[in-house]
Amino acid sequence: MSNELINLMANLKEQETLTIVRRRLDAGEDPLLILDDSRKAMEIVGKRFAKNEYFIPELIYSGEIAKEIAELVKPKLAKVQDINRLGKVIIGTVSGDIHDIGKNIVSFMLDVNGFEVYDIGVDQVPQNFVDKIKQTGSRVVGLSGFLTFAFDAMRETVEAVKAAGLRDKVKIMIGGGQMNDDIRKYTGADAYGMDAMAGVALAKKWVGTK
Amino acid sequence: METNVDTTKEKLDLWCSAPGIAFASPQAEQDYRQRSRRISDVIQLKIPDRVPIAPLVTFFPAQYTGMTMQDVMYDPDKAYAAFKKVAVDFQWDTAMNHINTLCGNMLEALDYKQLKWPGHGVAANRTYQFVEGEYMKANEYDAFLDDPSDFLVRAYLPRICGTLAPLQLLPPLTMIVPYHLGITMMMAGVAFTGAVSALESIIKAQAEFMKLAISVGTFNAEMQAMGFPIMMGGASQAPFDTIGDSLRGTHGIMLDMYRQPDKLLKALDKLLPTAIQMGISSSMTSLSPVVFIPLHKGQMGFMSQEQFKTFYWPTLHKLMLALIEQGLVPMPCFEADYTDRLEIIKDIPAGKAIYWFERTDIFKAKKVLGDRVCIKGNIPASLMCTGTPEQVRQYCKKLIDVVGRNGGLIVDGDIGIPDEAKVENVRAMTDFVKGSGV
Known part of the structure; x- marks a missing residue:
């Protein structure tokens, strides 16, 4: 389930990605896990950009999808978790x-x-x-x-x-x-x-x- | 071999023949003919008498004459004097007029929102800059495709010009047609929406524009009489850039490539005839057939090769071919880097265009395109602004040795002469090229 979301998002399947997010939220899953998957997908996007497989349109589009996920997740989020930053x-x-x-x-x-x-x-x-x-x-x-x-x-x-x-x-x-x-x-x-x-x-x- | 009449040659020959120019002296006439021939030769991939130098300048003349950018942008007479001094002092193969300094008063009269300019949003000595935005929303493609002119008058113009905001309240422009009702309805629309004030601002703006236009026209005539051909004939834009710059913004158009590619493609096709017409109309009053097409969003990094071939290149390609058919010489300026796209852009008839490169590997470009198009460029802005004359000469030497040998090169900066270029570097570049033969 988790891999599915990561792959769909990294492949820029906007609607399918959002459908999965809604389904997982409805099933009562911890929203933080969803955000974590979103972040993993963005890492893949970043890697593909570094390898010249993705370009600016893909960065912008994936950024939009991430934003949409964050908005779906936000109401169910108890508190924002600080992640470790480099x-x-x-x-x-x-x-x-x-x-x-x-x-x-x-x-x-x-x-x-x-x-x-x-x-x-x-x-x-x-x-x-x-x-x-x-x-x-x-x-x-x-x-x-x-x-x-x-x-x-x-x-x-x-x-x-x-x-x-x-x-x-x-x-x-x-x-x-x-x-x-x-x-x-x-x-x-x-x-x-x-x-x-x-x-x-x-x-x-x-x-x-x- | 071409069997048809070579309209490019005809137009270039006309430019060189200098019809209607009252030369100031026999020397001026000789200079004009030699310079225009030199450039016509390299465009047609013939060997010239020496490598031509034909730089684009925007605000460099302001710096050179000790004025601010704001000074020249608000006073066509000052711009005229500054540009003339540059033409006379540097003696390049063409003179560049001051149309690109724009007209601050015209923009102010319209409360134009898509630029910040010297003294209006940026400091007096900072060049004008585009203000990107979603001037057409993602869900407005249908309105645009359905009736572009109506959309542009009633939705776009009110967003880009403060004084034209009342136009958004007008009835659909097609309503002007039915019987005498139409014209009455439209006048009612004008009366009740305050559109009169919009029209008044247009009257003010066009009067300011005319001051610049007359100044530029007089400048062109004087420069030509002094022996300097004007190379910049007209201008147009790649349809992808028109949508990406002015309507949807970079962010918007890149999402459209994924979310609504079909509508984007339709809009690109819809704008193509306009782009062609713009190139033709803007060069109509000029002797020179060269049509400048600055390219903004097709470079490497901005999109994949596939996306370039799908969204960017087809309408740009058709635009250039249509201009060539008219005998015009498209001069796309490939801003940033197109090294990976050279094989794609090679698809152009030989000797009919000028490709201006900024950060593309110009030496590789010569290998790929040398038998196809004349190349313009590309002394780096960094060198012109912060380098030494010796470094500039070294770069020019390599440029001429590799790209300019046997023709096919017009020397310019990679983005023209930077506004802040060191004068000694501009001089070094000029002297070197003029002393270099072919």
């Missing part, structure tokens, strides 16, 4: 830039790979990154940017982290449209990630998981 990651699009597709994909992949993600949104001034680092104690920061002025916005963000005395406490990665390793050097960030999986790999390395 670590915290702050992510945001830098000042002046309102693009969010790439950032959302990275957030999503970090989340399904077990990170606690603080997505602070688009057009975030350097100070907002600094404040979030102080507030969460996160050791990993992801800067997203699509346009060419983001080169400077990223550099200013890294400098602000440095000025706040936090530079040696965090690792900073950059990604998005025009970014590459030249820009990584220019901004003073620690790494550039070509895609969402690269971001996940960097975050894992930095928090000390495999």
